[in-house]
Amino acid sequence: MNPKTPSDQSPLKVLFLCTGNSCRSQMAEGWARALKAGPIEAYSAGVEPEGVHPLAVKVMAEAGVDISSQRSKHVRVLKDFHYDFVVTVCDNARQACPHFPIKTKIVHAGFEDPAEAKGTEEERLAVFRRVRDQIRAFIGDMPDNLTRKGPP
Numbered sequence: 001m002n003p004k005t006p007s008d009q010s011p012l013k014v015l016f017l018c019t020g021n022s023c024r025s026q027m028a029e030g031w032a033r034a035l036k037a038g039p040i041e042a043y044s045a046g047v048e049p050e051g052v053h054p055l056a057v058k059v060m061a062e063a064g065v066d067i068s069s070q071r072s073k074h075v076r077v078l079k080d081f082h083y084d085f086v087v088t089v090c091d092n093a094r095q096a097c098p099h100f101p102i103k104t105k106i107v108h109a110g111f112e113d114p115a116e117a118k119g120t121e122e123e124r125l126a127v128f129r130r131v132r133d134q135i136r137a138f139i140g141d142m143p144d145n146l147t148r149k150g151p152p
Contacts (some may be wrong), residue, residue, distance in 0.1 A: 008083045011039055011040055011041040012039060012040050012041065012084045012085065012143055012146075013041045013043070013081070013082060013085075014032065014040055014041070014042055014043070014084065014085045014086075014087060014142070014146075015043045015044065015045060015075075015078060015081075015083045015085070015086045015087070016028035016029050016032070016042065016043070016044040016045075016087050016089055017044070017045055017046070017047070017075060017086055017087065017088050017089065018044075018046055018047075018088070018089045018092075019046055019047055019048055019090055019092045019113075020046045020048055020049060020050035020051075020072070020086065020113060020115070021044055021045050021046025021049045021052075021072040021073060021074075021114065022046070022049070022051060022052055022056065022072055022078070022109050022115060023051040023052070023053045023055075023056040023076065023114050023115050023128070023130065023134065024051045024089040024090060024114070025045065025046060025089055025133055026044055026052050026053075026056055026060075026067055026070055026072070027056055027060055027067070027129065027131070027135045028044060028065070028068040028087065028089060028135050028138070028139060029042045029043060029044035030060050030066075030070065031135055031136050031139040032063060032066045032139050032142070033065075034064075035136070035139055035140060036139060036142055037060050039143065040142060040143065043078055043081075043083070044068060044070070044073070045073045045074060045075040045078050046072060046073070046074065046075065046078065047074075047075055048083075049072040049073055049076075050069065050072060051069055051071075051072045051073050052068075052071065052072055052089075053114075053115055054126060055114070055115075055125060055128045056124070056128060056132075057112070058093060058128075059125060059128040059129050059132045060132060061135070062129070066149075068120070069128065082103075083104050083105070084103075084104065084106070085103065085104065085105050085106075085107055085146050086104055086105075086106050087107045087108075087109055087146070088107070088110075089109055089110065089111050089135075090110055090111065090113060090131035091110055095139045096097045105146070105147075107146050109110045109138055109145075111131050111134055111135060111138075112127070112131055114127045114130075114131045114132075116127040127136070135147075
């Protein structure tokens, strides 16, 4: 089910929100821009921005998506912009999500935080790659998965 009517050609505006806006939301924004440019206009922000994680940049580049020019932003900078959907990609962001206009639908799609991975760089990269691929699959199902009942 497409959330907009066929006659409505404007893209869905989607904000991906996480805690630090360093990994998951940045990867989601990058995937949405790479895979869904046109039907989706993607943004990302965090409730406590930390800067884009270098391993997120690295694993996305491995997949052919350049997020090196994206920057970490606080949600308050983007809060007053109109979004059709806000997708929280971690539990903390879901709990700390600010109020958006009533027409904005909040969707939760939680992913493991790869920044918390321990071990060697290769072990940490394996976690980043797994989360990257999970986010890609989620983005690939957009916009249909934004309007489903129940968890995505």
